[in-house]
Amino acid sequence: MTKKYVYLFSEGNENMRELLGGKGANLAEMMNLGMPVPYGFTVTTEACNQYYADKETINESIRKEIFDYLMKLEELAGKQFGAPRNPLLVSVRSGARASMPGMMDTILNLGMNDEVVEGIAKLTDNPRFAYDSYRRFIQMFADVVMGLNKAKFEEIIDEMKAVKGVKEDTQLDADDMKLMVKRFKKFYEESLEEEFPSDPKEQLYRAVEAVFRSWNNQRAIFYRKMNDIPSSWGTAVNVQMMVFGNMGNDCGTGVAFTRNPSTGENKLYGEFLMNAQGEDVVAGIRTPQTIDQLKEVSPQAYQKFSEISKALEAHYKNMQDMEFTIEKGKLYMLQTRNGKRTAAAALKIACDMVDEGMVTKEEALMMVEPKQLDALLHPQFDAEALKGAKSIANALPASPGAACGQIVFTAEQAIEEAALGHKVVLVRLETSPEDIEGMHVSEGILTVRGGMTSHAAVVARGMGACCVSGCGDIHINEEEEYFEVAGKQYHKGDYISLDGSSGNVYGEPIKTVPAEISGDFERFMTWADETRRLKVRTNADTPKDAAQAVKFGAEGIGLVRTEHMFFEGDRIKAVREMIVSKTEIQRRKALAKLLPMQRGDFEGIYEAMQGMPVTIRYLDPPLHEFLPTSSYDIAQLAKDMKIDLESLRSVIMSLHEFNPMMGHRGCRLAISYPEIAEMQTTAVIEAAINVNRRHPDWKIEPEIMIPLVGDKNELKYVKDVVVRTADEILEREHVEMKYHVGTMIEIPRAALLADEIAEEAEFFSFGTNDLTQMTFGFSRDDAGGFLADYYEKKIFEQDPFARVDQKGVGKLIEMAVSGGRQTRPDIKLGICGEHGGDPSSIEFCHRMGLTYVSCSPYRVPIARLAAAQASIKYGK
Ligand code: PEP
Ligand code: MG
Numbered sequence: 004m005t006k007k008y009v010y011l012f013s014e015g016n017e018n019m020r021e022l023l024g025g026k027g028a029n030l031a032e033m034m035n036l037g038m039p040v041p042y043g044f045t046v047t048t049e050a051c052n053q054y055y056a057d058k059e060t061i062n063e064s065i066r067k068e069i070f071d072y073l074m075k076l077e078e079l080a081g082k083q084f085g086a087p088r089n090p091l092l093v094s095v096r097s098g099a100r101a102s103m104p105g106m107m108d109t110i111l112n113l114g115m116n117d118e119v120v121e122g123i124a125k126l127t128d129n130p131r132f133a134y135d136s137y138r139r140f141i142q143m144f145a146d147v148v149m150g151l152n153k154a155k156f157e158e159i160i161d162e163m164k165a166v167k168g169v170k171e172d173t174q175l176d177a178d179d180m181k182l183m184v185k186r187f188k189k190f191y192e193e194s195l196e197e198e199f200p201s202d203p204k205e206q207l208y209r210a211v212e213a214v215f216r217s218w219n220n221q222r223a224i225f226y227r228k229m230n231d232i233p234s235s236w237g238t239a240v241n242v243q244m245m246v247f248g249n250m251g252n253d254c255g256t257g258v259a260f261t262r263n264p265s266t267g268e269n270k271l272y273g274e275f276l277m278n279a280q281g282e283d284v285v286a287g288i289r290t291p292q293t294i295d296q297l298k299e300v301s302p303q304a305y306q307k308f309s310e311i312s313k314a315l316e317a318h319y320k321n322m323q324d325m326e327f328t329i330e331k332g333k334l335y336m337l338q339t340r341n342g343k344r345t346a347a348a349a350l351k352i353a354c355d356m357v358d359e360g361m362v363t364k365e366e367a368l369m370m371v372e373p374k375q376l377d378a379l380l381h382p383q384f385d386a387e388a389l390k391g392a393k394s395i396a397n398a399l400p401a402s403p404g405a406a407c408g409q410i411v412f413t414a415e416q417a418i419e420e421a422a423l424g425h426k427v428v429l430v431r432l433e434t435s436p437e438d439i440e441g442m443h444v445s446e447g448i449l450t451v452r453g454g455m456t457s458h459a460a461v462v463a464r465g466m467g468a469c470c471v472s473g474c475g476d477i478h479i480n481e482e483e484e485y486f487e488v489a490g491k492q493y494h495k496g497d498y499i500s501l502d503g504s505s506g507n508v509y510g511e512p513i514k515t516v517p518a519e520i521s522g523d524f525e526r527f528m529t530w531a532d533e534t535r536r537l538k539v540r541t542n543a544d545t546p547k548d549a550a551q552a553v554k555f556g557a558e559g560i561g562l563v564r565t566e567h568m569f570f571e572g573d574r575i576k577a578v579r580e581m582i583v584s585k586t587e588i589q590r591r592k593a594l595a596k597l598l599p600m601q602r603g604d605f606e607g608i609y610e611a612m613q614g615m616p617v618t619i620r621y622l623d624p625p626l627h628e629f630l631p632t633s634s635y636d637i638a639q640l641a642k643d644m645k646i647d648l649e650s651l652r653s654v655i656m657s658l659h660e661f662n663p664m665m666g667h668r669g670c671r672l673a674i675s676y677p678e679i680a681e682m683q684t685t686a687v688i689e690a691a692i693n694v695n696r697r698h699p700d701w702k703i704e705p706e707i708m709i710p711l712v713g714d715k716n717e718l719k720y721v722k723d724v725v726v727r728t729a730d731e732i733l734e735r736e737h738v739e740m741k742y743h744v745g746t747m748i749e750i751p752r753a754a755l756l757a758d759e760i761a762e763e764a765e766f767f768s769f770g771t772n773d774l775t776q777m778t779f780g781f782s783r784d785d786a787g788g789f790l791a792d793y794y795e796k797k798i799f800e801q802d803p804f805a806r807v808d809q810k811g812v813g814k815l816i817e818m819a820v821s822g823g824r825q826t827r828p829d830i831k832l833g834i835c836g837e838h839g840g841d842p843s844s845i846e847f848c849h850r851m852g853l854t855y856v857s858c859s860p861y862r863v864p865i866a867r868l869a870a871a872q873a874s875i876k877y878g879k
Contacts, residue, residue, distance in 0.1 A: 008050040008065050009072045011079075012043050012243075017319075024100030024239030029339050036318065038311055039335050042079040043093070043243030044072040046211060048100065051237035054215040060647060061212060069211065070204065076475050080244045084114050085203040087122030092136070092245040095210040097217060099238040102340055108147050110210050112140035112245060113281060117203040120184075124177075132250050134180030135749070139280060141187040141199060144206065148213040152195055159186050173278065194524045197833035214240040224610045228794055231801070231843060241336070246330040249280045255301065257283055259294045259308070261316040264324075264344040267351030269809070271295075271312060273325075281326070281337075304334045315339050316718065320362050321370060322352050334834035346371075346378040350523040364530045365875050371527070373842040373868040377403050379524060380555070380861050381469065384502065385514040392500070392509050396476040396488050398449075399787060400506035401460035403861075404469030405515045406447025407500040410493055410679020412484050414441020422444070428499055430481055434459040435628065439570040442468060448502040449508060451477050453784060462567075464837075464859040469503035473787035477508075528556060530583070530865060535870035536879040537848060538855035540616075541863055542835055544568060546607035552860035556867055559616035560608065561566075561768060561857020562708075562835035565683060568604050568625045569597070578629050579640050584656045594682040616703030616770065618835075618857075619719075620708040620747070621683050622672055627661030630655055644760075664782060675720045675857070680721055680868030684728040692738050705742040708768060713752040715759045722763055745795060749773035754815035761830055767823050768857070769816055771836025771844075775803050776810050804837065807844040820851050833857055842869035 015023050015031030023031065027045035034040045050065050061069075077083050092114040097103075115137045124133035129756045145151040146772070148262035163186075164170065165177060188199050200206050217223060218238045227234060248256035259273025274291035277300060297305040308327060311334075315323045324342030328335045328352040344352065353367040362370070381404035408426035420427045421444035429445040433437065433452040442448055442462060447469035450459045461469030479486040484495040491510065493499060498512040540561035541552035545568070549560060569578045574597065581593035610615060631637045641651045660666035673680035684707065691703045707725055712718045722744050729742055746761075748754050749770030757767070782788075783804055793799040807813055823830045833855045838844035840858030845866055848856050850873070858866050 005064070005070075006049065008047050009068045010045050010047065010055070011072065011075060012045070013808075015045065020100050021236075022049065022239070023240075024098030025102055025340055026096060026338060027239045027241050029381055030241065030243070032318075033315070033336050033339060036314065038314075038499075039307075041244040041246050041335050041337070042076055043241060044408075045098070046077055046240040046242070048237035048239045050220060051215045051239065054212070055219075055237075059216070061208070061215070066208065068845070069207070069242075072493070073204075073207070076242070076244065082252070084207075084718070085116070085119060087118040089126070090114060090119045090122050092119075092123075093207070094241075094243050094245055095207070096241045096243070097213065097214045097238050099232070100217070100236050101230065101232055103223060103230075103232070103238075108143070109281060110140070110143045110147050112136045113144070113206050113210055114203040115140045116203065119203070127250060129250060131177035131180055132247070134177060134184055135249060136186055136247070136280075138180055138183045141184065141191060144199075145187075145191050145195075148209050149191075149195055151191065155190060155194075156187060159183065159190065169366055174584070211242075215240060224794075228800060229273070231806070234797065234800060246328045246335045246337075247280070248328040248330065250278075250330060251276050253301070253332045254278055254328075254330050255297075255304075256326075257291070257297070258292065258324070259312065260342045260572075261312045261323045261324070262342075262343050262348070262352055262498045264322070264348055267344065267348035267355065269355055271309060275327075277329075278303075281328075282606045284849050294790040301329055301332060303332060306608070307334045311336060317361065320356070320366060344851060346375040347523075349375055350379075350527050354523040354526055365534065367527070368530055368534060368868065368871050369875060370866065373865045373872065376864045377522075377861070380864065381405065381503070382515045385516050387513040389491055389502075392511060392513050394502075394507040395491070396474055396508040397508040398474035398476070399453075399460070399472045400502075400504055401453075401472040402448075402463035402468060402470035405500070405502055405504075405513070406445075406449065406469040407498065407512050407515055408446040409496050409498055410486075411445070412439075412479075412481050412495060413542060414438040415696075416495070417441035417445050419489075419715055428501060430477075430479065432481065433464050435460070439567070447471070447503065449474060449477075449499070449501055451475065451479050453787060460837075463503075464840075464861065469501050471506050473501060473507060474508065526862075528864060531868045531871035532556070534879075535867065537845065537853065537870040538875065539863055539866045539870060540618075540833065540835075540855050540857035541860050542839070542857050543608070543860060545604070546611040548860050549608050549611035552863055553611065553613070553615075555860055555863040557615075557616075557860065559855070559857075559862045560612060561618055561833050561839070561855060562607075563608060563617065563619045564623065565601070565620060566622050566629075568601060569629070574600055575629065576640070576643060579631060580644055581679075582626050582629055582658070583640070583644070583651060585654070587676075590676060591678055594678055598682050598686055601686035602690045602693075605686055606694055607705055609690060609694040614698065614703060616704070616706060618681075618706040618745070618766075618833075619687050619706050620710055620835075621670075622679055623669050623710045624660050625666050625668045626658055626672070627660060627663050627666075630658060640796060664776065664784075670717050670721050671711065672711050673709070673724065674717065677721075677724045680724045681728045684725045685732060688729045688732045688740075688742065691740060691742070692732070692875050695738075695740065704740065706749060706766065707742065707744045708766075709744065711750060711773070712746045712760065712764075712771065713750040713756075713757065715763055718746050718763045726794055730762060745831070747773075748760050748819045749777070749836075751778055751815055754819040754822075757819035758826045761823040761826035764823075764830075765827070766831040767789045767819060767835040769819070769832075769836060769853075771807060771812065771816075771823065771834060771838045772804065774815065774836065775808065775812050778808070778815060779803060807838045807847050809847055813847060816847075816851060820853070831855075840866050842866075842872070845869040846873040846876070850877055 010036045012031045017028050017032035020028040023045045042546035049329030086092045092698035095110045119139045120133050124130035142156045146153045191199050248254045255277035257275025262269050263272040273294040276291045312763045321341045323339045326338040349371045355371050357367045384405040408428040411427045417427050417429050426446050428447045430449045450472045453472040455471050461807040477486050477488045485492045498507040500513040539560050540559040542562040543549040552624050577596040641648045687705050691705045709721050743765045746764040747770040748767045832853045835857040840862030
């Protein structure tokens with residue numbers, strides 16, 4: 004049998020979304036439920052894919068099938084396409100599997116031409132209505148199919164109103180509408196150098212083609228990327244018999260939600276306009292009335308509509324967003340779909356629906372998008388204030404939140420200004436570890452370079468600070484303290500605002516409001532915790548971050564990046580001393596300064612975690628990140644170390660690496676300088692002993708993690724240092740305490756040889772930032788720049804640094820899981836790369852059977868929900 008590309012609404016149902024798109028499937032379902040839906044048919048998503056396979060043409064057989072179904076529609080409607088005496092008019096709408104606001108708008112009144120309009124005028128005895136419908140059609144066809152600017156048509160309408168001296172469109176009469184049709188056509192013909200198509204079949208064919216084309220317009224591509232929608236889905240096209248809301252005062256049209264989409268309140272929420280067609284309600288030309296008022300204006304239609312909305316909500320077990328039209332007092336349903344809602348509304352609706360017995364807890368958990376929770380955890384822009392603002396640039400939404408403050412260009416300026424009580428936004432070409440304090444006191448961070456896992460992004464997410472990174476539109480002049488974008492300069496002290504969720508940058512202050520966590524949030528998260536199998540830990544480097552993560556429900560720390568503890572104040576001096584030391588004696592002297600600081604930090608973290616497991620990762624970053632760069636800092640260091648300036652300069656030069664990310668970092672440092680691992684082990688073990696003495700019931704068992712291992716012997720060498728040092732301390736202190744040594748799997752070779760590595764490692768944690776970097780060979784700090792070209796050219800659809808690349812990197816993870824388990828069946832497995840907070844990656848980790856995911860504190864609630872959803876989908 005040949006493939007079927009077109010379905011009548013009566014042939015479909017709600018389970019056919021993949022083929023019919025969301026809109027088509029729901030129209031079919033409403034029809035099955037006996038609701039008043041105008042007849043129509045759906046051209047499938049497969050037809051869209053075929054259109055692309057046929058080099059953007061609708062092939063003969065699909066074309067024929069569309070026209071066969073048009074004939075069936077004529078039969079059902081009892082009207083004929085293009086027949087002036089009894090004409091059928093249709094609407095044409097796109098409808099992908101997931102609703103996509105980035106796609107094609109609707110075309111109404113298709114099938115109109117000079118003869119048909121006269122027929123309609125006679126039939127309805129309402130020439131104004133007929134010509135109003137005609138001019139709307141020309142306008143929409145020109146805009147949506149031919150890409151002509153809508154604004155020009157509005158100008159023509161405004162001119163005509165001015166000449167007539169009236170304000171409202173409704174004050175224009177039939178003759179005005181006739182004239183408007185003429186003018187619209189003239190404008191169309193002059194602009195496009197072709198006649199307006201008068202053959203209804205040609206109109207239909209071109210409209211269907213335009214919907215298929217819109218699947219790949221810029222807005223749609225962008226929307227798909229933001230929402231993880233694959234381009235292979237395609238869009239369906241719905242062709243539906245018109246019903247008219249603009250035929251008189253007993254007609255109207257509206258949109259409504261079964262519950263309030265901003266607050267979640269269980270009350271019909273929406274608006275309508277009498278004597279109007281669809282787009283009038285959203286266009287804002289006339290002020291619509293609230294749905295309550297329909298009770299008075301059209302009581303029967305209201306009664307029917309409220310019955311239907313209840314039935315639809317009960318049927319779909321979700322809040323619905325509906326469109327309707329009233330024609331001569333009779334109600335028709337044109338669309339229903341699960342309504343978009345704010346995070347707060349989503350939680351209230353989920354909780355209320357459980358209480359109402361409408362959904363189970365599991366169904367409620369599936370109703371909330373994990374990423375949406377984020378909005379509840381950070382300060383937000385005041386919605387009204389944001390509406391009036393215009394962005395000056397857009398870049399990577401690296402860390403969500405809303406920030407508003409005065410521009411500063413250095414971390415020092417940020418600290419100075421913040422100390423004076425000023426709110427600041429730190430604008431940098433890129434950030435370095437030395438900026439961390441400045442980042443901490445800033446409302447937000449904007450960087451010109453860097454991607455989703457660049458230093459600024461990782462650190463900002465860790466702190467819950469808003470960050471927009473990789474903003475190449477900006478030209479920054481750090482010396483003269485200004486940046487330029489779109490021809491305008493912004494100086495130190497000027498106000499800007501950042502939206503870390505959309506990546507938008509605004510050249511003005513926008514009011515923010517603090518985040519509120521309602522009681523529903525907590526209740527909902529308890530259900531998530533009961534449901535999930537994966538444990539959720541956090542990546543935290545300070546007691547403050549750790550305590551925040553515990554508040555958000557973290558069950559341990561999966562990654563303490565010990566180098567992050569060295570950025571502040573005096574510590575960086577000691578670290579620099581350590582790095583430039585030429586002898587072991589010198590180095591040990593510097594390490595001795597660091598030991599008490601590090602031990603104190605670990606104690607603070609153990610205290611904050613109250614006995615929960617903590618994985619401490621040994622020093623990892625490329626050494627040059629710590630080296631002084633300014634002449635002043637270099638001179639200062641020489642003085643502190645009592646060495647001459649020139650020899651310090653030459654040491655610094657000698658430490659230069661061409662490719663520091665693959666340079667002297669991770670376990671390689673401890674191999675060159677085992678005394679570093681000794682110091683860190685001393686700090687960890689002594690801290691744990693001290694905290695255990697204070698809290699004997701916590702029974703802390705330190706987890707020590709060695710980074711960047713690619714070979715069993717590397718791990719063994721460092722592990723021997725750790726074990727020797729730890730056992731000496733335990734013996735000296737007469738303490739029996741278990742501790743565990745494991746490794747990160749972040750080099751492809753480690754994944755390939757995981758069975759061997761597991762002979763030494765008690766646990767694995769996947770460092771998917773480096774694993775992605777090294778599997779693709781893309782620098783994690785620079786990829787943001789060129790990946791933009793990959794998305795545009797459809798080479799990639801997703802950022803592999805944000806979402807685990809399941810095909811490639813995922814294969815390595817799978818190998819490592821099975822290799823590790825082969826050697827050590829009960830091996831503990833986690834992930835601590837940035838992907839540990841990404842819902843689709845969490846689902847993958849669940850399927851791989853990992854023990855836990857670890858992510859920045861502000862993503863812990865998201866991970867808890869994503870883990871619960873994975874359990875529901877794939878079983879615990
Ligand atoms: C990783 O590589 O995924 C990781 C967690 O370590 P880092 O980001 O510190 O290199
Ligand atoms: Mg790493």
